[in-house]
Amino acid sequence: MVRRMVRRTSTGIAGLDNILCGGFASDRMYLVDGSPGVGKTTLAMQFLLEGVRLGERCLYVTLSETRDELEAVADSHGWSLEGIDVVELSQVESHFSARSQNTLFQPAEVELSGLSNLLVAEFDRVKPRRMVLDSLSEMRLMAQNPLRYRRQILAFKHHFATGSCTVLLLDDRSGTGLDAHVQSIVHGMLTMQVVPLKFGINRRFLSVAKMRGSTFLEGNHDYVIKSGGIIVFPRLVASDHGLRPRTESFASGNAELDRLVGGGLHAGTGTLFMGPAGSGKSTIASMYAANAAANGHRVLYFAFDEIVSILVGRAREMGLDFVGAMESGTLRLRQVDPAEIAPGELANEILDGVNTGGVRLVVLDSLNGYVNAMPQEDFLHLHLHELLSYLNQKGVVTIMVLAQHGLVGPMGAPVDVSYLADTVLLTRFFEARGAMKKAVSVIKKRSGHHENTIRELSMTSAGIAVGDPLVDFEGVMTGVPRFLGGQMPSAGDRP
Numbered sequence: 127m128v129r130r131m132v133r134r135t136s137t138g139i140a141g142l143d144n145i146l147c148g149g150f151a152s153d154r155m156y157l158v159d160g161s162p163g164v165g166k167t168t169l170a171m172q173f174l175l176e177g178v179r180l181g182e183r184c185l186y187v188t189l190s191e192t193r194d195e196l197e198a199v200a201d202s203h204g205w206s207l208e209g210i211d212v213v214e215l216s217q218v219e220s221h222f223s224a225r226s227q228n229t230l231f232q233p234a235e236v237e238l239s240g241l242s243n244l245l246v247a248e249f250d251r252v253k254p255r256r257m258v259l260d261s262l263s264e265m266r267l268m269a270q271n272p273l274r275y276r277r278q279i280l281a282f283k284h285h286f287a288t289g290s291c292t293v294l295l296l297d298d299r300s301g302t303g304l305d306a307h308v309q310s311i312v313h314g315m316l317t318m319q320v321v322p323l324k325f326g327i328n329r330r331f332l333s334v335a336k337m338r339g340s341t342f343l344e345g346n347h348d349y350v351i352k353s354g355g356i357i358v359f360p361r362l363v364a365s366d367h368g369l370r371p372r373t374e375s376f377a378s379g380n381a382e383l384d385r386l387v388g389g390g391l392h393a394g395t396g397t398l399f400m401g402p403a404g405s406g407k408s409t410i411a412s413m414y415a416a417n418a419a420a421n422g423h424r425v426l427y428f429a430f431d432e433i434v435s436i437l438v439g440r441a442r443e444m445g446l447d448f449v450g451a452m453e454s455g456t457l458r459l460r461q462v463d464p465a466e467i468a469p470g471e472l473a474n475e476i477l478d479g480v481n482t483g484g485v486r487l488v489v490l491d492s493l494n495g496y497v498n499a500m501p502q503e504d505f506l507h508l509h510l511h512e513l514l515s516y517l518n519q520k521g522v523v524t525i526m527v528l529a530q531h532g533l534v535g536p537m538g539a540p541v542d543v544s545y546l547a548d549t550v551l552l553t554r555f556f557e558a559r560g561a562m563k564k565a566v567s568v569i570k571k572r573s574g575h576h577e578n579t580i581r582e583l584s585m586t587s588a589g590i591a592v593g594d595p596l597v598d599f600e601g602v603m604t605g606v607p608r609f610l611g612g613q614m615p616s617a618g619d620r621p
Contacts, residue, residue: 132339132340133153134148134151135256137150138176139355139358141360142169144360145332145360146340147340147341151339152290152292153287153290153292154287155287156293157309157312158170158294158297158316159299159318160317160318161299161319162298164330165318165349166261166296166318167191168203168355170186170294171186171207177256182256183255183256184211184255184256184257185254186212187248188213188260189241189261190263191214191260204354211254213244213248238268238278241268242281245282246285249285249286256294257286257294258294259293259294261296262295263297265279275307276307279295314334314340316332316334316335318330318332318349327467329468330349331346331349332346332348332358347361348468348469349470350471357471359473361512362477362513362516364513364519365515373393374392375393376391376417376423376486376487378390378414380589382581383410386568386577386579386581387576388571391414393522393523394517394521395549395572396524397526397547398543398547399526400528400552401529401553401554402530405583406553406564406583407527407528407553408527409440409585412441413446415489415525418456418486418487420447420456423487424456425451426483427457428462428489429460430462430492430494431491432491433461434461445588462495464496473509473513476513486523487523487525492529493528494528511546514547518548548573550568550571551569552568552603553565554567554602554603556602558609563582564582566580566582566592567581567603577595580595581596582596
């Protein structure tokens with residue numbers, strides 16, 4: 127049996143086309159469903175403007191807005207409605223009665239058949255390849271009867287199909303919620319929703335609820351509305367991408383630290399730096415980033431908790447050349463406000479850096495800020511799993527910094543992602559002879575050997591210093607160790 131190829135109509139939104147595996151199946155009717163303010167009109171305009179770009183006739187029928195209002199929306203995105211035939215509110219009013227020209231349009235007082243005749247006549251006149259009907263709520267009020275409403279939608283579907291036209295029906299769910307009558311008639315359905323958070327931007331999701339005879343990417347996909355239109359970030363599915371194993375290691379530039387972690391961080395692995403605030407996690411991450419950039423690898427560093435100037439200044443104090451690496455293009459520092467970015471947008475930026483920018487090392491500093499950008503903890507685990515799996519397949523080294531609660535003694539963390547990491551490096555404070563000191567150890571490394579020792583970690587003007595194993599101490603990781611005797615080692619000492 128020969129399988130017929132499905133002809134696609136691009137939506138004009140790259141991310142949505144990816145979700146739909148190329149776009150809408152052509153010459154079909156679709157429902158775009160969502161509450162007011164989710165971006166249905168903006169999506170519909172992008173769909174029609176893509177048709178104008180391709181030289182297709184396009185028709186926009188608006189039953190609730192004037193042309194001026196539509197043009198205002200278009201102007202806010204820098205668009206022009208030139209090339210789109212518009213049937214607006216005033217045309218609908220004048221069609222029914224000359225006496226209604228100076229009154230507000232009341233759908234419930236107008237015969238549905240009159241509106242139907244007008245729309246069919248305009249459709250036959252324009253002969254569009256793309257059409258938008260905005261919105262179904264007015265037609266539902268006109269019909270006032272579920273059977274009549276359903277039959278009218280079916281009549282539109284049959285007539286529009288004769289003209290080789292791809293149609294979008296917009297529905298704002300006003301008064302009735304989900305409309306099962308239309309959902310069963312249309313070829314496919316997109317649902318757009320907004321989830322308000324207690325602080326920061328609202329989260330916007332788009333999902334494909336139905337698509338007959340066509341594959342699509344299931345699940346919720348983040349999207350944002352910016353000047354220039356809707357940007358959709360398809361949900362990351364790591365299994366869709368091929369494996370590209372690499373065998374190289376990324377060193378920190380500090381011989382003792384590299385010896386502790388077994389020579390370096392292997393390409394295609396994820397590493398978690400975990401410990402209390404101020405224990406040296408970000409400094410160690412900066413060392414790996416600076417050394418990788420110095421060796422010609424492209425590095426993408428996301429700073430959730432610090433501004434770029436402070437990060438660069440601290441690197442300078444440690445003898446790390448962030449400025450030179452940034453000027454050469456091997457290092458990109460990205461300051462992220464977790465309250466102003468969607469997780470899908472952040473993941474898309476990382477993927478773009480890897481696929482088009484050749485990024486080999488990614489730093490997320492810290493996951494605490496990442497958690498704030500994604501309040502749903504269960505969703506965070508799944509999201510990080512897909513992101514790390516994808517980056518591992520691409521041979522990228524991923525460094526995640528996680529600040530634990532507390533300074534000494536038992537530690538807590540806002541989220542446990544240690545099982546996702548291939549390598550876990552732990553930093554701790556401990557008390558010894560009237561001073562607070564730092565310790566570092568590697569407690570896990572899947573991709574090779576590592577030392578099981580606990581070493582002292584010191585910050586100096588020349589960078590970090592990693593001392594000898596703390597063999598004369600017991601209980602360092604508890605924060606209050608017991609000195610067993612012998613000479614107390616110093617991080618400045620070397621074997």
